[in-house]
Amino acid sequence: MTAYSLWVMEFAAVPNYPQSGLIYGMHNQGTRKLPYCYIVIKGQGQLAMVDVGYNHKAHGEVLANTYGVRGWHPPREVLGEIGITPEDISNIFITHAHFDHMGNIEDFPNATFYLQERELSKWVWTMSLPRRFRWLMLGIDPADIMRAVDLARQGRLVCVDGDRENVLAGVDLHAAFDTHTWGSMYVTVRNDLATNSESSWVFCGDLAYTQENLRGHDPKDPEYIPIGFAMGSQFNLIMKTEEMVKSVGGDITHVVPPHEERLKDLFPSRITKAGLRITELALAEGEKSQVR
Amino acid sequence: MVDDATAAYIVENQKCFEDLKQVASQLAGLLVLAAAGSKEAVPDHPMLGASRELFQEANDVLRRSRPTERAMRHHEHLAYAAAFIGTSLKAARGSFEIDPILIPLRAGYAELERAAGALPGFEMVSYERACCGLGAK
Numbered sequence: 001m002t003a004y005s006l007w008v009m010e011f012a013a014v015p016n017y018p019q020s021g022l023i024y025g026m027h028n029q030g031t032r033k034l035p036y037c038y039i040v041i042k043g044q045g046q047l048a049m050v051d052v053g054y055n056h057k058a059h060g061e062v063l064a065n066t067y068g069v070r071g072w073h074p075p076r077e078v079l080g081e082i083g084i085t086p087e088d089i090s091n092i093f094i095t096h097a098h099f100d101h102m103g104n105i106e107d108f109p110n111a112t113f114y115l116q117e118r119e120l121s122k123w124v125w126t127m128s129l130p131r132r133f134r135w136l137m138l139g140i141d142p143a144d145i146m147r148a149v150d151l152a153r154q155g156r157l158v159c160v161d162g163d164r165e166n167v168l169a170g171v172d173l174h175a176a177f178d179t180h181t182w183g184s185m186y187v188t189v190r191n192d193l194a195t196n197s198e199s200s201w202v203f204c205g206d207l208a209y210t211q212e213n214l215r216g217h218d219p220k221d222p223e224y225i226p227i228g229f230a231m232g233s234q235f236n237l238i239m240k241t242e243e244m245v246k247s248v249g250g251d252i253t254h255v256v257p258p259h260e261e262r263l264k265d266l267f268p269s270r271i272t273k274a275g276l277r278i279t280e281l282a283l284a285e286g287e288k289s290q291v292r
Numbered sequence: 293m294v295d296d297a298t299a300a301y302i303v304e305n306q307k308c309f310e311d312l313k314q315v316a317s318q319l320a321g322l323l324v325l326a327a328a329g330s331k332e333a334v335p336d337h338p339m340l341g342a343s344r345e346l347f348q349e350a351n352d353v354l355r356r357s358r359p360t361e362r363a364m365r366h367h368e369h370l371a372y373a374a375a376f377i378g379t380s381l382k383a384a385r386g387s388f389e390i391d392p393i394l395i396p397l398r399a400g401y402a403e404l405e406r407a408a409g410a411l412p413g414f415e416m417v418s419y420e421r422a423c424c425g426l427g428a429k
Contacts, residue, residue, distance in 0.1 A: 120328070124321030127314065128339035134310075141416065142317035143401060145324050149394060152327030159328050 003170050003193050004043035006201060006281040007082055007290065008256065008263055011053045012036040012072040021228040022209040022259070035277065036069070036100060037258040039203050040082065041189060043284040044169050047084060048091040049111075050187050050203040051258065054103035073274050075107050081272050082290040093173060095205025096181040097123060098139040105147050113151055114167060116175055117159035119183025120148070126182075136231065160185070169193055176240045178232030180206045186240070188247060191282055201281065202244045202255045207237060209259045214241060214252040222252075256281065268292060294362060294412065301363040302413040304353070305370065309407060309414050311350035312373050316401050318343045319380055319393060326388050340384055347381055350374060366414075369407035376400030 017034035019026040039050035056072045075086045086108050094102045094115045105113060123145070126136045151157035164173045170193040176184040186204045190197035208214055209227050216223035226237040248254035253266050263269070269279040270291040280291045294302065318339050354374055359367035377400035383392035408414040 117328070120321075120324055124318070124325060124339070127318045127321050128342055131307075131310065131314070134314075137317075140317075142313065142320050143405075143416070145317065145320040146394070146398060146401065149320065149323045149327045149390065152324055152329075153390065157324075157328055 001192055002043075002199070002282055002284050003191050004041050004189055004282065005284045005287045006189065006191070007040045007042075008037045008258060008277075008279040008281065009040055009078050009082070010035045010037045010276040010278070011075070011078045012069055014069050016068065023212045024226045024228050024234060026228075033261045034209075034259050035261050036072075039187075039256070039258060040079065040084070041168075041171065042084070042287070046090060046168050047088045048093065048168060048171070049089055049108075050093050051095055051101040051205065052092055052104040052108060054100040055106065071275055073276060075104065077274065078276060081276075081278055091168060093167070093171075093185070093187045093203075094119075095186060095203070095207075096184040097144065098181065098206070099141040099144055100139070101205065102148075103141060103144055105144070105151065112156045112158060113148075114158045114160055114164075114173060115148075116177075116183035116185050117161050118175070118177055119181060119185075120145075120159065122182030170197075174243070176207055177236070179230060179236045179240055180227065181231045186244060198249070199282075200248045200254060202248055204244055204255055204257055206257075206259070207240055207244065208255065208257040210257060211252065211260060211262060213257065214245060214255055295360065298360045298362040298411070301357065301359055301367075302411055305357055305363075305366075306413060308350045308353040308357070309370060309404065311346045311353075312370070312377055312400070313404055313416070315343045315347045315350070315377055315381065316373075316397060316404065319377070319384065319397050320401075322384070322388070323390055323394055323397070327390060340381075344381060347374075347378060351378070363411060366407050366410035369403045369410060373400045373403035373407060376403060 013036060014034040016031040018031055019029045038053050041048040087110050089108050089111045092108060092111045092113045094113055097119050123140060148157055160173055162175045167173055170190040172188040174186050176186055184205060184207060186202055186207055189201045191199040191201060213225055213227055216225055224238045224241045226234040230237055244255050245252055263279045264277060267279050267281050268291045269277050271277055278291055280289060283289060322337055351374055354370060376396045379396040380393050405416055408416050
């Protein structure tokens with residue numbers, strides 16, 4: 001059985017991103033397209049997402065004008081392409097607290113958000129440090145933290161402490177502490193709902209940006225190469241990569257980095273009128289394809 | 293383009309802006325811990341001491357600052373931000389009820405956003421060198 005339909009939804013992109021930011025050590029090796037995406041998980045009477053993107057009102061103009069981020073479209077439009085609305089989403093798993101992953105929580109009024117408690121508490125600790133430590137605050141928007149206050153008061157913020165199994169049937173959260181950020185996590189979907197699944201998917205957030213992070217430059221002689229940005233350590237990133245790859249039985253195509261443009265070479269996809277790609281990873285029983 | 297005097301104002305006030313932003317972030321961080329039921333969010337949290345010191349430094353700079361005509365709007369927003377954030381800090385003394393802290397904090401943060409939009413050189417989020425497309429200058 002296939003329990004969930006899984007889609008990777010592009011909502012913006014950087015056409016020319018330096019490879020060195022994505023793959024450790026690739027200095028002066030040119031650029032590649034970096035899509036910004038979130039994941040939709042649909043099935044078992046549930047609609048869930050992994051991450052929510054950023055808030056264009058707050059960040060869009062600066063990102064577009066200064067850093068070359070192009071083509072942002074709101075969740076209503078992006079999700080509308082597969083026939084759902086932001087209001088339909090009931091559960092959202094935030095892989096980490098960077099603004100481009102949790103900056104758009106306001107657009108999902110009915111969702112409960114899951115975030116590692118360590119991600120929050122370590123950011124708060126970081127904020128208490130003198131200004132000379134401000135590098136540790138990169139990518140954090142204090143406004144997101146204020147929005148999280150409202151979520152918590154409404155009972156819509158679940159602070160997870162470590163791993164949690166079956167947060168939805170067959171959906172597990174896995175802590176990846178001191179990696180890309182203090183309290184990152186990745187999401188596993190056991191799409192046959194079996195305990196020892198033979199159809200697992202890992203949504204890795206920013207623990208990997210590209211396939212090279214998962215298999216190196218030579219697929220015939222694979223190695224793990226960490227991403228270019230770790231608040232924790234490259235060692236921890238590599239060990240978590242091993243954990244993720246093992247959890248999908250070694251099939252790295254089932255470890256899904258949301259910033260990987262080449263997912264289109266592995267799975268069916270289509271480009272919307274707005275120029276955004278929808279990649280279809282799996283279709284639940286009875287679900288109609290959204291890309292064919 | 294800004295004139296030399298305004299450029300000097302920008303340089304002088306960047307730290308003040310950053311300090312106010314940091315105090316706002318610190319309060320927001322404690323609030324989210326409080327709202328999430330964390331035991332760490334208490335009125336005598338050591339971070340509040342650091343917040344008050346930072347706030348005082350920012351206020352000192354703000355009081356000394358002499359804005360040019362071009363910088364006047366920025367300065368007004370910064371002054372409003374300081375007033376609101378100061379109110380929020382006072383509310384965090386002795387108890388840790390959320391609304392008396394959060395409401396002025398939101399207003400203060402909105403004033404910081406307006407200040408950031410009024411002159412170049414003031415950013416609400418440090419995008420540079422951050423992940424995911426940031427640094428793609």
